[in-house]
Structure formats: structure tokens, C-alpha cells
Amino acid sequence: MGEMVKVKVPDIGDFDEVEIIEVLVSVGDQIAEEDSLITVESDKATMEIPSSHAGTVKEIKVKVGDKIAEGGLVLVLEASGAATASEVPVAAEAPKEEKSEPAAAPAEAAKPVPAIQIENKPSPTAHIDPVSFKNAHASPAVRKFARELGVDLSKVGGSGRSARIVKEDIQAFVKKVMTSGGASVNGGAALGVEPMPEIDFSQFGEVEIKALSKINKLTGKFLHRNWVTIPHITQFDEADITSLEAFRKQLNKEYEKEGVKFTMLSFIMKAVAAGLKKYPRFNSSLEPSGENLIMKNYFNIGVAVDTPDGLVVPVVRDVDTKSIVDISKELREISIKARDKKLKPSDMQGGSMSISSLGGIGGTKFTPIVNAPEVAILGVSKAEMKPVWNGSDFEPKLMCPLSLSYDHRVIDGADGARFVTYVSHLLADARRLLL
Numbered sequence: 001m002g003e004m005v006k007v008k009v010p011d012i013g014d015f016d017e018v019e020i021i022e023v024l025v026s027v028g029d030q031i032a033e034e035d036s037l038i039t040v041e042s043d044k045a046t047m048e049i050p051s052s053h054a055g056t057v058k059e060i061k062v063k064v065g066d067k068i069a070e071g072g073l074v075l076v077l078e079a080s081g082a083a084t085a086s087e088v089p090v091a092a093e094a095p096k097e098e099k100s101e102p103a104a105a106p107a108e109a110a111k112p113v114p115a116i117q118i119e120n121k122p123s124p125t126a127h128i129d130p131v132s133f134k135n136a137h138a139s140p141a142v143r144k145f146a147r148e149l150g151v152d153l154s155k156v157g158g159s160g161r162s163a164r165i166v167k168e169d170i171q172a173f174v175k176k177v178m179t180s181g182g183a184s185v186n187g188g189a190a191l192g193v194e195p196m197p198e199i200d201f202s203q204f205g206e207v208e209i210k211a212l213s214k215i216n217k218l219t220g221k222f223l224h225r226n227w228v229t230i231p232h233i234t235q236f237d238e239a240d241i242t243s244l245e246a247f248r249k250q251l252n253k254e255y256e257k258e259g260v261k262f263t264m265l266s267f268i269m270k271a272v273a274a275g276l277k278k279y280p281r282f283n284s285s286l287e288p289s290g291e292n293l294i295m296k297n298y299f300n301i302g303v304a305v306d307t308p309d310g311l312v313v314p315v316v317r318d319v320d321t322k323s324i325v326d327i328s329k330e331l332r333e334i335s336i337k338a339r340d341k342k343l344k345p346s347d348m349q350g351g352s353m354s355i356s357s358l359g360g361i362g363g364t365k366f367t368p369i370v371n372a373p374e375v376a377i378l379g380v381s382k383a384e385m386k387p388v389w390n391g392s393d394f395e396p397k398l399m400c401p402l403s404l405s406y407d408h409r410v411i412d413g414a415d416g417a418r419f420v421t422y423v424s425h426l427l428a429d430a431r432r433l434l435l
């Protein structure tokens with residue numbers, strides 16, 4: 001029979017007392033030297049305390065939730081091999097890396113430190129449920145490996161004996177997460193939610209695999225990022241464009257010979273530029289640090305254009321200084337360029353805010369996704385004649401649905417409502433666009 005060894009907590013640096021968040025071994029376990037025994041947590045870090053001896057665990061003297069300090073008894077071990085001491089603090093010797101440290105800081109090098117510091121807070125593995133992690137069937141070394149990689153053991157299938165999780169299972173799990181699209185398609189793992197299952201749809205009927213276009217893939221990535229990282233609010237309104245529509249039709253007749261076609265969008269672009277002047281926060285970008293807003297003094301409007309290859313958003317510059325005639329001409333040019341795939345990357349940069357108009361297609365309302373780094377986008381749907389109460393009668397009015405989505409980190413709800421109301425107000429009487 002081997003010698004009984006009392007395994008105690010070593011010097012754990014500057015911490016008086018730390019909480020045990022995990023007991024990694026059970027009575028009867030055969031453990032090797034350096035296997036982790038418990039995980040402790042201070043307010044700064046979590047650490048695993050390894051064993052200084054190989055042997056069989058005979059008695060565990062601690063449980064999860066206990067507070068423990070240097071010298072506290074962790075367990076009793078029946079040592080195998082050449083252990084002779086009867087009371088050995090674990091890791092009482094400086095870890096190997098410290099021995100090879102240059103002598104520049106001798107005081108530090110001589111001081112025993114926790115053997116493994118696995119993560120500083122905030123922890124990337126914060127979503128790991130400690131109970132299911134503890135209950136997972138895996139050795140201390142495998143647990144340690146999983147913790148280092150931030151893998152939740154409860155999500156890993158075990159291929160070892162009695163479904164024990166082995167190191168290769170964790171490697172395969174990580175590989176699967178990394179190759180299954182990470183944050184793009186199945187961002188589940190990145191978001192800490194279940195990944196999308198891989199389904200063989202051919203079991204339900206005939207299918208065809210069609211590759212996404214380059215534009216589809218690019219816009220998909222950006223839209224996904226914007227959707228998950230920007231707290232969106234969408235504010236709806238309806239603009240009375242009855243008189244504007246009459247004016248537009250009249251202009252179209254007048255400019256027919258010159259080949260200029262006015263669409264509602266040109267007027268809406270002008271109204272949005274005026275809205276940006278009145279409410280400058282809509283013409284800003286949030287610094288990635290989240291510390292500052294970059295306020296812009298230019299008024300460039302991005303326009304979502306539907307092309308056979310997917311959605312692109314060219315930018316019309318200086319809309320505030322351009323006439324409706326010029327905006328209409330430019331809108332036509334960029335739509336043609338977009339559909340002919342002639343847009344340069346610079347044609348799609350530098351927007352203040354974007355407009356997505358589905359008015360020529362149909363639908364009553366929709367919630368557009370903010371085109372970051374912009375902070376707002378206006379969706380326009382198909383105008384319809386509606387009976388509108390004027391105080392004494394219902395009047396037929398051509399009402400155009402507007403959907404303003406904005407980044408709630410930058411824009412408050414009240415300003416969202418003010419902005420869209422202001423745009424509606426301008427569109428209700430186009431003369432105001434001249435002001």
C-alpha cells in the first residue's frame with residue numbers, strides 16, 4: 001500500500017481566500033502528477049490547482065462553494081511511485097517555466113504561484129454552465145484542455161469508453177464550429193446558442209444546390225453583423241404625398257423631352273438630407289470604441305439598388321446642394337451602373353444615411369437593417385390612396401409608408417419619431433424642401 005499524502009493548497013499569490021467552483025476528481029480516481037484537482041475563483045481569475053503526486057484519491061475534503069486559502073486541505077491521496085512526504089502542499093515548487101525565467105525579477109521568480117491561470121475575467125467561457133461542465137464524463141486533463149479553448153463539455157459527445165470525452169472529441173468539436181461558418185451562417189456557437197443543424201433536404205424531395213453570388217455573400221456577412229450588433233428600433237409613419245405626386249407627374253411631362261424621369265425617391269432623398277441637417281445625430285457614426293460619435297458635415301445618401309446579383313448601395317453625394325433634376329438624373333445613372341456591375345467600391349462609400357425603396361414593387365411596411373457604419377436607414381413602401389379624416393370629412397390621400405430603422409445606441413426613440421415626422425412633413429408639401 002502506498003503512502004497517504006495530504007494534498008494542500010499552495011501559495012496562491014495575493015489571494016487570502018478563494019472559492020472552489022469545481023471539484024475535478026472523485027474518490028477512487030487514479031490521477032497523475034499535475035492533474036488538476038479543483039478549480040478556484042477569485043474576483044480576478046480562475047485557477048486550477050494541480051496535484052503534486054500521482055496516486056488514488058482516497059478522501060476529498062472540500063466541496064463546491066467552500067472557501068479555501070493557502071494550506072487548506074484538498075484531499076488525501078494514496079501515493080503511487082516514489083512519494084515519501086506525508087504532507088505535501090501541491091505546487092510548492094515553482095512551476096517549470098519559472099525556473100527558466102531570466103533572473104531579472106528574482107523576487108517574483110522565487111515565489112510559488114498558482115500552477116495554471118486559465119483565464120482573466122471577463123471570461124470567454126462565461127456561458128459554460130458549471131454544473132453540466134462538472135457532470136461531464138472527462139478526465140481532469142481533458143477538462144483543462146476544454147477550459148483553455150472555452151469549450152462547453154456538455155455540448156461535446158464522448159467517443160471514449162462509456163462515452164467518456166477524450167481530447168480528440170474536443171478537437172473535433174472545435175474544428176466543426178470553426179468550419180461550419182462561425183459567425184456568418186450558423187453563428188450559433190459564436191453567440192452561445194445552438195448551431196443550425198445540418199439537414200439533408202433531399203430526404204423530403206428533389207432539391208438543387210445554387211451557389212450564392214459574390215454580392216450575396218458579402219452583403220449577407222455585413223447584414224448579419226449589423227443585425228446582431230446594432231440594437232435596432234423601427235419607427236413607422238405615413239407621409240401624405242398627394243400633392244407631391246401631382247407635382248411629380250407634372251414635372252415628368254415637362255421634362256419628357258429632356259429624358260429626365262422624376263421618381264418619388266428623388267424627393268425623399270432631398271427630404272432625408274434636410275432631416276439630417278435638422279437632426280445631426282442621424283448623420284453620425286459611432287466609434288468602434290463606443291466612446292465618441294463622429295458627426296458628419298456632408299450629406300450623402302445611399303440608395304439600395306436591387307440587381308440580379310443581389311443588393312448594392314451606391315451613394316449619391318451632396319444631396320443637400322443638388323437640385324431634384326440632378327438627383328433624378330444621378331439616381332438613374334447609378335441604378336444602371338449597379339445593374340451593369342459597373343460600380344466601383346468608392347461609389348458605395350461615404351454615405352450619411354441610406355434609403356431602401358420598395359415602393360415600385362409593393363408591400364405595406366418593412367424593417368430595413370441599418371447600413372453600418374451609418375446609424376439610420378429609411379425604408380419606403382408603396383403609396384396607396386387612403387381615406388384620411390380631416391376633422392370633418394374623410395379625404396382621399398395618397399399615403400406613402402415610411403419605416404425608419406435606427407441604432408438605438410445613438411438615437412433615442414423620441415428623436416426617431418421626430419425625424420420621420422419631419423421627413424413626412426416635408427414630403428406633404430414639397431415647397432418646404434426649398435427652405
Ligand code: CAO
Binds near residue numbers: 311368
Ligand atoms: N409608392 C408608389 N409608387 C412608387 C413608389 C412608392 N413609394 N416608389 C416608386 N414608385 C413607382 C415609381 O414612380 C415608378 O412608377 P412610374 O413609372 O409610373 O413613375 C415605379 O414605381 C418604379 O419605380 P422604380 O422602383 O423603378 O424607381 P425608384 O426611383 O422608385 O427606385 C431603385 C429606384 C433603384 C431604388 C429601385 O429600382 C430599386 O432597386 N428598388 C429596390 C431596392 C431594394 O431592393 N431594397 C431592399 C433592400 S433591403 O433588403
